[in-house]
Amino acid sequence: MAESSTLANEETRTPQQRKGGLEGVVAATTSISNVDGEAGHLVYRGYDIHDLAHTTTFEEIAYLLWFGHLPTRAELAGLQASLKEQRHLPAGVLALLRNLPADTSPMDALRTAVSAWGMYSHVRGAPTVEQAIALTGCFPLILTTFHRLRQGLEPLEPRADLGHTANYLYLLTGQEPKAEHVKGLDAYLVMLADHSMNASTFTARIVASTTSDLASAVVAAICALKGPLHGGAADKSYEMLEAIGSAENAEPWIRATLARGGRLMGFGHRAYKTTDPRAEELREMARHADPAGFAFARRVEELALAILEETKPGRRLYTNVDFYSAVLLNSVGIPVDLFTPTFAVSRVAGWTAHILEQTANNRLIRPLAEYTGPDHRAFVALAQR
Ligand code: COA
DSSP states (O other): OOOEEOOTTGGGSOHHHHHOTTTTOOOOOOSSEEEETTTTEEEETTEEHHHHTTTSOHHHHHHHHHHSSOOOHHHHHHHHHHHHHTOSOOHHHHHHHHTSOTTOOHHHHHHHHHHHHHHHTTOOSSOOHHHHHHHHHHHHHHHHHHHHHHTTOOOOOOOTTSOHHHHHHHHHHSSOOOHHHHHHHHHHHHHHSOOSSOHHHHHHHHHHHTTOOHHHHHHHHHHHHTSTTTTTHHHHHHHHHHHHOSHHHHHHHHHHHHHTTOOOTTBOOSSOSSOOHHHHHHHHHHHHHOHHHHHHHHHHHHHHHHHHHHHSTTSOOOBOHHHHHHHHHHHTTOOGGGHHHHHHHHHHHHHHHHHHHHHHTOOOOOOOOOOOSEESOOOOOGGGO
């Protein structure tokens, strides 16, 4: 029988389906966060991100994501204490971090250490909120330990007098963190903590749906976050600004990049067809945190938006969260290759909230694929081939 291709549904597919990437597909129900990409709105448990960005702390938001309501003072104090108790690494994880190859990237170190953390912490069975708190509490420890060791420095002792964000900065630099840096980084961690069905959260939910364990689901999420089309874009946005170098070079650089089919990092979004609300907040924060860096980034942004509109009309490409994240994280002293891992320090709260939500009402996530290969091929044994 003649070989044939199975593309029977080609005409019935919507343009979104033809483009692939599950665009427009509702893959889960969730009460954790919602993105309205047309209006440029993001809510966590019903609260607008603009209301939360500067008025809450990362610990409050983690509580909100895990438990569904904003904490009372007593509930917040309880969570802060629980997170502080987790500021240590199992000896096996520390030994592993001491023995990584010299050229290990921070995201690879984080992925490897979280996997080891799952084993040494005996994370088994159905995911629990206690496991979520434990892992979130030790994420900064993993990264700062890695960062100190790679510089030939010993890890520092966590400080019980500092909150989650301030302690992260302290362990990273060994210096008393400045109040404005803590505030800026905390607002960043608040805004990045969850974002509906992004690629890494979807990955975490798929793994959780197989009734695998929490550490495994988070390792998978880290792997997805690492890519430059997702969380890896923050580092790449910074590298883009460095490569452009000067306001005069911005226009030729952008045009040349687009002309050879390249992408401008920190622009475009699958969900947002207008400015990402987090980018609006981060733009204002960057303006105050680093006026010179901001002025240059703003010029690049204005040109990028105009040239994208000219060269890619109708695609509705706007500034996304990663563009000004790069300016802000640099201004608070985060090394460039720790931008994406710092995103993970925040997003682990959202990942684990989704893992818990998936587990509470689980059904295996197992979609279909449309087969486009040949059918009815006549088999020929090896001896006859
Ligand atoms: N720079 C240049 N062109 C871009 C672009 C960008 N940052 N983002 C999208 N486009 C263009 C594509 O080239 C494509 O053009 P075409 O119609 O001529 O082929 C069109 O816009 C649609 O792109 P597509 O890849 O289908 O959109 P998507 O929804 O899959 O992409 C992203 C979403 C985020 C992957 C994409 O915008 C991107 O790669 N951005 C840069 C990386 C980034 O900042 N990621 C962080 C996201 S928070």
